Amino acid sequence: MIDVCLLGTGGTMPLPQRALTALCVRCCGKSLLVDCGEGTQVQLRRAGLSMHDIDAILITHLHADHISGLPGLLLSMAKSERKERVMMIVPPGGTFVVRSLCVISANLPFEVAVTELRSAHEEFTLAGLRVTAQLADHSVTCYAYSFALPRPGRFNPQKASLLGVDVKDWKTLQRGESITAGGKKITPDMVIGAPRKGLKLAYCTDTRPTAELVALAKNADLLVCEGMYAEEDKLPMAKKKKHMLFSEAARLAAKAGARELWLTHFSPSLDNPAQYESCVRVLFEHTIIPEDLQKTELNFEK
């Protein structure tokens, strides 16, 4: 299960009625935070999510609305008795920015281990999730992320029994390790079926739509994607500022074969994004215009 909370839906600046876009992803008892603008720590509190337990913070890009809340968050994590290292994944140049911002959060009781992304496409594991970082197309270097939870094939007790595997060895095989039964080596593939469909979440902001992002969001159970502007006549502005229209995000979701799309990172000038929901659904039926703190659980298929 992947537990998702979209902490805010705003872009550019925090507003009384709309917090800045950031995402909390929880899996296997650990949590990841993607982006941390001014007020993100307050939204974590509003959502009832623990700051103490954030395993890693991933930053899409180094614009203030995506990182300005970092020193305050780290200080609040310190107040919550956090002692363990906090991982950070940042775009190139991020180490300098993190260190600069942290002049007001010095002497933290934990290490902040910053890793800069270097390639256009990187894959790594965090909090039990397979994370992919994909270079996006924004006015500064910006990464989109996907989070995948693979699901192994089904264990076949009949086969295991026929092969003479003791019940106490089932867990070892399920972990992917071989055992010996009746003098014979038993490998996991002998008792476990083909991998089943796992879970996938993708987060794309701030960016123009690209083929690489379609690939990143391929068959995602949930795509959280920026939609800075709703009106079609804002296309020149969207192109200039390297953002997306609602319709462009919807087409990206459709091309990727995503199961559901949540739009986010609304322009402060966009008063009522929800009024555009029906228009966008013509392009991609399963579009949600979320509220701040929108939550969901992604679960394996039955």
Next chain:
Amino acid sequence: MIDVCLLGTGGTMPLPQRALTALCVRCCGKSLLVDCGEGTQVQLRRAGLSMHDIDAILITHLHADHISGLPGLLLSMAKSERKERVMMIVPPGGTFVVRSLCVISANLPFEVAVTELRSAHEEFTLAGLRVTAQLADHSVTCYAYSFALPRPGRFNPQKASLLGVDVKDWKTLQRGESITAGGKKITPDMVIGAPRKGLKLAYCTDTRPTAELVALAKNADLLVCEGMYAEEDKLPMAKKKKHMLFSEAARLAAKAGARELWLTHFSPSLDNPAQYESCVRVLFEHTIIPEDLQKTELNFEK
């Protein structure tokens, strides 16, 4: 008239129900902001106060809860088409901190002119107000501020008439300049009485009570003062962390002969500061436990 808005009442970290302490002071069509924690720009919006028109930002000290909102605020001021220079008054070392935080708000369309306080007691004029910066007693170098609006004496039209002053010259005399009437020099003191009681606002956070702060708040119409802890048994903690109890702030207000006291900078652990109001009023009758966005106008006496 001085227009005062206490933007938040919290200390240490922003909470869903309590923003960080910061003060907006408006006078003569200009405004000053004292402190700028995470979320202060949102509180300015909530209060309906213009970010565009902030003449100067004064920082009490360089702890995150008093300055972390600066880069976001400056960016929002830039979005509001601000072009004029923004003055900043900061404690020693503040220039480095401001420059470090502003790595995420580079290329502003206005100059940020930072002045570091150097002495324990400094006086200067900002937005038509006589500002006093007084070194406080906190765990890091911290300044308290007072803002005074002097009120000249009453103009005496009878005297002016007897001296043969033309009505068109009244304004010149009221501005403090001399004129000539009937070949004789007329100085302002010849037609204007002794200065009348002006207005004074004092802002003291974060600090222990000191004699210098009593002097700073002397006869203030309003003293906005930190009260980190309400319970008397928190005195050792208050001394250790260099903060005040409610009772200490009340005694400071009484000693200073302030007209009204607003407590602020409540500890996140303090759930309901208002329940202590009656206790504090035993020590200083005109104590208010304000809400975020508490406003008042200080007006000259009739």
